[in-house]
Amino acid sequence: MNSASGAAVVVGVDGSEPSLAAVRLAAAEAARRHRPLRVVHALIWPMLRSPITPATDGPPGGGLREQAERLVTAAVDEAEATAPQLAITGEIIDGEPTAVLLGEAPTADLMVLGDQGLGGLAALVVGSVTAQVAAHADCPVLVARGAPRADGPVVVGVDGSALSRRAVEFAVRAAALRGAEVVAAHAYRHPVSTGPGDMRPLVYDESELRADEERTVAEAVAGLAERYPQVPISRESVRGRAAKVLTDASRRAQLLVVGGRGRGELSGLLLGSVSRHVLHHSHCPVAVVRAPR
Secondary structure, rough: OOOOOOEEEEOOOOOOOOHHHHHHHHHHHHHOOOOOOOEEEEEEHHOOOOOOOOOHHHHHHHHHHHHHHHHHHHHHHHHHOOOOOOOOEEEEEEHHHHHHHHHHHHHHEEEOOOOOOOHHHHHOOOOOOOHHHHHHOOOOOOEOOOOOOOOEEEEEEEOOHHHHHHHHHHHHHHHHHHOOOOOEEEEEOOOOOOOOOOOOOOOOOOOHHHHHHHHHHHHHHOOHOOOOOOOOOOEEEEEOHHHHHHHHHHHHHHHEEOOOOOHHHHHHOOHHHHHHHHHOOOOOOOEOOOOOO
């Protein structure tokens, strides 16, 4: 995350309704953070399945550029309606969407994307763009999911990794801006064998197992209550699969925060089943936080 005072919240747009939902989310987030908002559209016209043809006296793709200008203008108008006092700029950048968005990330405070798209940002979640941006962006990535709500906690997935700690810190800061509480959620399962030669005990103390898991959550939030005394922080250790635990928790949350990669139930988050499940099924926006390069 870029902490420079001028770093903007960047939102990728394509004119679809999910894209406009991302604009509204991004505008509200920029207003909370006292940051400017930058609206970006990646124009790579051969990839756009559009019947629009260029003007006869214009360059190839000229008609599509005019369409892009209209959709950026509409996105800026949407942002201004959401946060009237916000400083907002819009730009069309020629290039492949992933490359364009990653190029914006080093100077961004936050990147915001819709959960589905059209044209240059097609299939943001089910395709490769969101996965690649979230995996490689030099800033947190926020994906618009579910219906916006002003109540409910900020839920963060905890797994005991260093990156999980970064996700918790992001969640606590986000909660402070929202006047919300934080729920640090940790999923665990019974010890199982992971391969040949990895012998696990047939009998183990359930209370000791739970105590170990609760220590993992306690360590993840250690010291944050002192730094953010205005933010209530609660801890939950839930037996079950992380994908289901986090998705269920998102029903009552206004924001779900996960680390870009983890271990155990959150390992390989971006490329594995947990992230895909959360990004497809979360009932609230999802923020993906990764370690800096």
